[in-house]
Ligand SMILES: Nc1ncnc2c1ncn2[C@@H]1O[C@H](COP(=O)(O)OP(=O)(O)OP(=O)(O)O)[C@@H](O)[C@H]1O
């Protein structure tokens with residue numbers, strides 16, 4: 001066990017004394033900050049898509065008779081409920097809580113041909129995709145009406161909660177970004193640490209000592225994990241710092257929306273994902289005979305991670321068994337935590353599955369270190 | 379072939395190799411180079427020999443004879459397909475960890491991480507070998523002084539000269555003061571001065587009762603420092619014996635050429 005720590009210590013000091021490797025470790029974080037600060041809010045628009053057969057929940061107050069026909073709203077897609085004046089606050093809260101899509105408050109005895117002093121207040125919530133879509137649709141129809149009789153006014157109210165704003169952003173793009181950062185952080189160091197040692201002939205020097213191969217494998221994995229977590233953390237920091245710019249004018253209170261429990265779940269998911277990613281890349285790097293070869297083998301894997309991350313934005317995931325798929329589960333679980341709807345069971349399944357896979361791969365790595373063909377690279 | 383030694387009766391054998399055999403699968407490129415039809419290359423073909431305590435045993439053979447492959451099997455870096463070997467009584471197949479703790483393997487293939495200093499690497503490998511701190515410091519002082527490494531102890535290995543790198547490699551391979559030392563091509567690529575420093579050191583190790591197995595294709599080296607020699611051709615032991623006795627009438631080079639001609643002549 002002592003020799004295991006010796007290996008970890010050596011690996012770490014190797015990296016902390018090499019400027020080039022340190023750069024590779026921290027550059028992704030810096031790049032993320034730079035890139036996302038530049039592109040700003042452009043990402044948000046691309047994330048709004050509503051299901052084909054979704055029906056919008058629209059509440060109205062003082063709606064003129066036949067206004068739906070007047071605006072040309074399709075019955076199939078709009079569930080319209082006229083409410084009493086004293087229910088107004090309750091409905092607004094519902095929109096805030098993302099339980100209703102839209103609330104139109106007409107001035108008493110409103111008519112589309114009405115004159116001065118008449119108007120419509122439109123309440124919606126940008127954090128809910130359907131709500132902001134409904135707002136877009138109704139808004140366009142009402143504008144068309146206003147074109148005919150420009151006398152009445154419209155007042156839009158966005159009822160989004162600050163923390164939801166943050167949640168929406170993080171839950172949609174965050175997981176993929178974090179995974180990609182963790183992956184690229186690890187991909188920048190593991191090939192050097194394993195394939196590089198093979199290439200330079202320093203690996204075999206360890207193999208002729210009495211240290212168990214499994215300790216060598218473990219030493220590599222643990223030190224790489226420590227470094228990858230650091231690198232991942234830097235990327236995460238870069239992302240967090242650029243978040244205000246990413247969200248543009250929409251505001252939001254940043255990370256303060258998340259509580260201690262959320263952070264703990266996130267931490268568990270991140271650490272277990274790192275272990276898995278490190279194990280995957282280590283296995284790949286062990287198969288390669290040079291750093292160059294290892295890097296070119298890891299490249300396509302990065303693409304897989306991106307695809308998995310993106311897939312969670314569209315694919316399924318509510319049930320626990322989705323959380324058994326490696327990488328995909330991490331993106332899902334992070335997405336759950338980010339969107340403030342993390343289920344402890346799913347997070348635990350994710351962490352458990354990741355640890356299981358990482359352990360399996362570590363055992364495989366130890367086996368590979370025992371295989372002369374792989375180690376001597378002929 | 380004659381039995382030159384009795385493996386079972388001589389208790390003082392530090393190394394015993396029995397019927398070692400190693401066949402490599404060739405890659406497509408290698409296949410063309412070797413003009414091999416089967417795609418297989420038998421590098422070591424049933425090799426048996428033993429090294430006695432306190433002697434220097436030389437494995438002599440032309441390029442590609444299978445010397446390095448043999449040494450790598452003994453150092454437990456690769457596994458023999460057939461046969462087995464014992465280092466200080468530990469089987470390289472069954473107890474590779476224990477065998478490794480009793481041997482030191484020196485070869486240009488194995489390099490200390492050049493990113494670190496000789497001092498750091500010495501401590502690192504001492505820790506991996508489980509050497510106590512007191513022993514470590516004593517040996518370090520001894521070896522570093524012996525090779526003049528002292529003043530470079532805190533210089534990155536990458537910045538050292540080739541000769542000094544070689545000396546550092548040797549020092550680091552001996553952190554655990556092994557009983558049995560395997561040395562592949564000890565003087566390859568070294569200038570006469572460094573080469574002499576290395577051979578002197580080997581003789582000194584022998585004086586201290588260590589057993590040394592070295593491989594080389596240099597006849598003079600064998601004549602100079604080896605007690606016994608095994609001549610390997612095509613992975614097989616062609617001749618084995620006491621160096622002094624073998625070179626009574628002819629020098630080793632002539633002995634080898636006669637042997638080689640006989641073997642190759644008989645084959646074709
Ligand atoms: N990993 C390998 N894969 C395929 N063939 C190999 C491998 N290692 C060695 N060989 C082949 O086995 C034969 C013996 O090689 P080896 O390195 O043991 O010879 P050697 O006696 O050390 O030669 P040299 O004096 O050139 O170092 C050679 O033909 C070599 O090409």
Ligand SMILES: [Mg+2]
Pocket residue numbers: 445446447562
């Ligand atoms: Mg050789």
